[in-house]
Amino acid sequence: MNISEILSKCDHTLLTQTATWSDIQGILDDGMKYHTASACIPPYYVKKAKEYVGDRLAICTVIGFPNGSNTTAVKLFETEDALHNGADEIDMVINIGELKAGNEDFVREEIRTLKKACGEKILKVIIETCLLTEEEKVTMCRLVTEAGADYIKTSTGFSKAGATFADIELFAKNIGPNVKMKAAGGISSIEDAEKFIGLGASRLGTSRIVKIVKAEEEKKDGSADTSY
Numbered sequence: 059m060n061i062s063e064i065l066s067k068c069d070h071t072l073l074t075q076t077a078t079w080s081d082i083q084g085i086l087d088d089g090m091k092y093h094t095a096s097a098c099i100p101p102y103y104v105k106k107a108k109e110y111v112g113d114r115l116a117i118c119t120v121i122g123f124p125n126g127s128n129t130t131a132v133k134l135f136e137t138e139d140a141l142h143n144g145a146d147e148i149d150m151v152i153n154i155g156e157l158k159a160g161n162e163d164f165v166r167e168e169i170r171t172l173k174k175a176c177g178e179k180i181l182k183v184i185i186e187t188c189l190l191t192e193e194e195k196v197t198m199c200r201l202v203t204e205a206g207a208d209y210i211k212t213s214t215g216f217s218k219a220g221a222t223f224a225d226i227e228l229f230a231k232n233i234g235p236n237v238k239m240k241a242a243g244g245i246s247s248i249e250d251a252e253k254f255i256g257l258g259a260s261r262l263g264t265s266r267i268v269k270i271v272k273a274e275e276e277k278k279d280g281s282a283d284t285s286y
Contacts, residue, residue, distance in 0.1 A: 059252050059255065059256075061248070064248065064251050064252065064255065064262075065092045065093060065094055065268070066093055066094070067095055067251075067259070067260060067261055067262055068094045068095055068251075068261070068268065069094065069095055069096045069097070069098040069118055069147075069240070069242075069261055069262065070085055070088055070092075070094040070096070070097050070098070070264075070265060070268050071085075071099075071215075071242070071263050071264060071265050072085045072097075072098075072099055073098065073099070073120060073215070073216075077103075079106065082097075082099050082100075082106075082107060083110065085097050085265070086099075086107055086110055086111050086115060088268050088272070089115045089268075090114045090115045092268055092271060094115070095116065095261055096116035096117065096146065096147055097111075097116075097117060097118065098119065098120070098147075098263060099117065099118070099119060100120070101119045101121075101136060101139070101140050101145075104117055104119050104140050104143040104144055104145050105143035105144060108144025108145070117144060117145050118145065118146065118147035118148070118149060118182075119140045119145045119148065119149070120148075120149045120150075120151070120184075120214075121133050121136045121140065121148055121149065121151070121172065122136065122150055122151040122152075122153075123149075123184075123214060123216075124215075124216035124217070125151065125154075126150075126151030126152050126153050126154050126184070126186070127154075127155065130167075130168045133150060133171075134171055134172060134175055137150070137172050137175045137176065141175070141176065141179060145179070146179060146180070147179060147180040147181075147182065148172065148176055148179065148180070148181050148182070149182040149183075149184055149211060149240075149263075150169070150172050150181065150182070151186065152169070152183060152184065152185055152186075152198070153168060154185075154186055157185075157190070157194060157197070157198065158194065162201060165198075165201050166204055166205050169181075169183055169202060169205035169206075169207050170205040170206060173206050173207050173208075180208045180209065181209070182207070182208060182209035182210075182211045182240055182261070183198075183202045183205075183207045183209065183210055183211060184211045184213065184214055185198040185202075185210060185211070185212070186212075186213055186214060186217055187212045187213060187219075187221070187225045188213065188218045189217060189218070192228070195225065195228055195229075196228070196232050198210065199228075199229055199232035199233045199237075200232065202233065202237055203233055203236070203237050204234075207237065208236075208238060209237065209238045209239065209240045209260070209261065210229055210233055210237055210238075210240070211239075211261075211263065212225050212226070212240065212243060213242045213263075214242075215242055215243035215244070219243070220244030221241035221242055221243050221244060221245060221263075226239055226254055226258060226259050227257055229258075230257065230258045238260040238261070239258055239261075240259060240260065240262070241259040241261075241262055241263070242262065242263025243263065245263070245267070246264075247266075247270070248270060251264070251267055
């Protein structure tokens, strides 16, 4: 698999609390240069980011992030606000407590509500796999499918652990035919990225792949330099 194909599946991500506009601008520049699937950034920067990139890069943002415990009304407002500001893709966090309490109807309907707001725009559902049992992960595969979301996503990157190969394998066995998979959190090498894609992930949430590519380019540029 060539590096361009891997980059085309990356949501180039910066969601740290300390991110400044200058930091975000760097992510956007990289996303446009390396033709990533999107740039995933905090909601606050969506409007400015979309004005900056225009149609050259999809803008993704996060809703109910990172804990998922906002009310549905708040998540809906966040979603509508982000879309109004130019977001192309929405990554929402489920209400993990309601899932663990067995309230499947609530979880399904919250996802469905946000997907209705998104319309043709992409909705990815973050289930935070590191906090779930195997049974709960399987349940979420079914609920995401029933709710009509576009993607099931492993992780926020803000909890105990990120994506695992086992979770993507589990997703692949249990999601419906119209649901895609996003692996996110802790993807730190080209080899890992290739394996996640090989297991069926259509998107990778990561900033490290672009950093690796940039570092390799710098090495090549350095080795080509000749001193006289």
